[in-house]
Amino acid sequence: MSLELALRWTEILLGFAFVQQSLEHLKSHQNDRILFGLRLIFSVILMVGLQSQWVLLALVVISMLMLQRFQGPYNGGSDRMGLLILFCLTLAHFMPTLQLKELAFGYLGIQLVLSYFMAGWVKVVNPEWRRGQALQDVFAFSAYPVSLSLRGWAQRPQNLFYMSWAVMLFELVFPLTLLTQYSLYMGLGIAAAFHFSNACLFGLNRFFWVWIAAYPSIIWFQERFF
């Protein structure tokens, strides 16, 4: 995948993720309609591919206003990843040389790998995660399970023990998927399924779309450097 194609795919996927988020905001709270209405319009233009660098710059300005409006990201990690993709894309467009463009976009690819590896690392060094207790707590009392019946999963410690280790091992070995194109596609497929299940069980639908928007960067990165 060429750099141009990877950038274009990232624009389309990020534009879609932003459209999805903006539509949700248009529904949920009337005070934010102007801000998210503007973001919706620019995101559609980004997907179409008109004047991408200026559209990206406009989206950066809107994102700054959103950070001020909510005094931080609205939806934690998913908004952070969305903004990171946006910043890297914008930088890649405005950088004067090919090497600097690659540096900006490569940073996104590296951060994507780190997003899995670091999430695995902070879990595996925690004895509660190694025992399966942490995942039991997620289902028992955290804010995330979308229904009361899902809280019942906390009563299945054996299953959650294996689930904990499956998640930690996958996240920790994710950097190794960069070794071949085939292994990377496999890894990204499993990762997407992981985000899909998080969207179903914990309602984290924004993570699903935003993380997929960063995948072209790592596919390009793998082809470029491995």
Place this chain on the structure above:
Amino acid sequence: MLGDLYGNRAWLILAFLIADVMRNTLKLVLPVIIPSWRFFDAIAPSPRIEYALLTDGEEAPIAWVELRPRPKTISFLTMLRRILWNPVWNETLFLVSCSERLLANPTQHSEDEIFDRVFADIALTDCLESTKCFVQFRLMSVHRELSDLVREETFRSAIRPLDKGGAA
């Protein structure tokens, strides 16, 4: 001379304001550019928002109602639909963030955001017919102690009058 003094003071205030906005923006942007990716590293006590309707601004709340309680079950089809369309739940997660911020570093912003949603939800449900027109909310933290789940009140808001139009 006096004009110069006022002019210099105005520039100083402007420079101070710009520096403050830039410092605040940098504080918000830095975790985005250099993320930590520490998802679920530790399972912290989880806040629940409960509100009470009051007849006057001095009354002590008796009946607390959980804001946006979870449904008993959700069908797989609903889960699939929510992959594309999940505004209420995402707003609820934002309220969790506001609650955590209130406990870690209380700000008027977090309290206002929670009040806005409490007022909006009340307007949608049971208060428009009621004579009760003041609202207070509290945060109940849920955590595990050995094998038991423990709930304790960790924050109680001021009492605010409810605008019957739906927002205060």
